[in-house]
Amino acid sequence: MLTVQSLELSIGGSRILRGVEFEVPDHQCFCLMGRNGVGKTSTLRSITGVMKPSAGKITLDGKDITKLSSEARAAAGIGYVPQGRDIFPQLTVEENLHIGAIALGKKPNGSLDRVFSLFPILKEFLPRKGGMLSGGQQQQLAIGRALLTEPKILILDEPTEGIQPNIIDQIGEAIKLLRRGGHHNEAALLATVSQALKRAKENESVLPSAMLDEATETATVLLKEGIEKHPALFNRFADCIEALRKSQSTGTILSDEIGSALQQLHGEEKISILLVEQYLDFCKELADSFAIMDRGAVVCAGTVDALTDDVVKKYLTV
Ligand SMILES: Nc1ncnc2c1ncn2[C@@H]1O[C@H](COP(=O)(O)OP(=O)(O)OP(=O)(O)O)[C@@H](O)[C@H]1O
Incomplete structure (x- = not known):
């Protein structure tokens, strides 16, 4: 301050x-x-x-x-x-x-x-x-x-x-x-996360489906309306993704792609x-x-x- x-x-x-x-x-x-x-x-x-x-x-x-x-x-x-x-x-x-x-x-x-x-x-x-x-x-x-x-x-x-x-x-x-x-490139990064979530939903039975649905819905709102308008929602989204990443075994779909996109979204x-x-x-x-x-x-x-x-x-x- x-x-x-x-x-x-x-x-x-x-x-x-x-x-x-x-x-x-x-x-x-x-x-x-x-x-x-x-x-x-x-x-x-x-x-x-x-x-x-x-x-x-x-x-x-x-x-x-x-x-x-x-x-x-x-x-x-x-x-x-x-x-x-x-x-x-x-x-x-x-x-x-x-x-x-x-x-x-x-x-x-x-x-x-x-x-x-x-x-x-x-x-x-x-x-x-x-x-x-x-x-x-x-x-x-x-x-x-x-x-x-x-x-x-x-x-x-x-x-x-x-x-x-x-x-x-x-x-x-x-x-x-x-x-x-x-990050200036938020729309593209959110799109990457959304696509990875979609693939995870199709392919990964181990991930909690309610959490996947919440993350997907949140990503859609953020993509449509921008993170600027919904900072609290973005924080919930990030927490949700972290929880999803922790709940899966390594090497599965969510790990690398979402990890790097999220790091960039948070990284500045x-x-x-x-x-x-x-x-x-x-x-x-x-x-x-x-x-x-x-x-x-x-x-x-x-x-x-x-x-x-x-x-x-x-x-x-x-
Ligand atoms: N170097 C200086 N020598 C003499 N007077 C100065 C000097 N710098 C500022 N002033 C005077 O101090 C007062 C405040 O000036 P300042 O530039 O800080 O105002 P400001 O609110 O930024 O105005 P502006 O929007 O016009 O830039 C003014 O009356 C100005 O004439």
């Missing part, structure tokens, strides 16, 4: 942040909102260590990171995608991708597949210069670069700004998957998201919880269902 307590920041004698407080719970998407100039970017910069607050405390998973350098915060698990993206235009996409992880002394190879699965265009454009990419592609590149540092929390400053709708959708989908550790790290965003519908779709800032302080916060029209009118409408 990231916690921000009583953050104070002054620039040139002006108080920019006045006791900013909020928490980003693990594996949630938290939206920090507010009108222009209220201090959102300054808050993010204070968390990443680009700006030095005069008072307050920032912790990540209980560790006080307030006095750490930006590099040490990145190494501790803070991934940052700044407003404007900061792509190096003369470096290739591949060099841009690797530069953050290399600066931290990490080998970026581990997370490359995940980045390419979320943003396939990056793989295609690896040798291109960063400056030749569209704004949306640069945003994907900046997110990819941050992901290669293997962050616990990904901090995004207005990722939809000036970007075409289809790429906004891709970024939204990526945020959903990152938050819950989902869950990443918390701290999102500064002005695009309200994007926030409403993605956020679990939110805080709204005004004049350097948080003035309203809650779970996303508290982000009502009245709240929007009072704090966000210009």
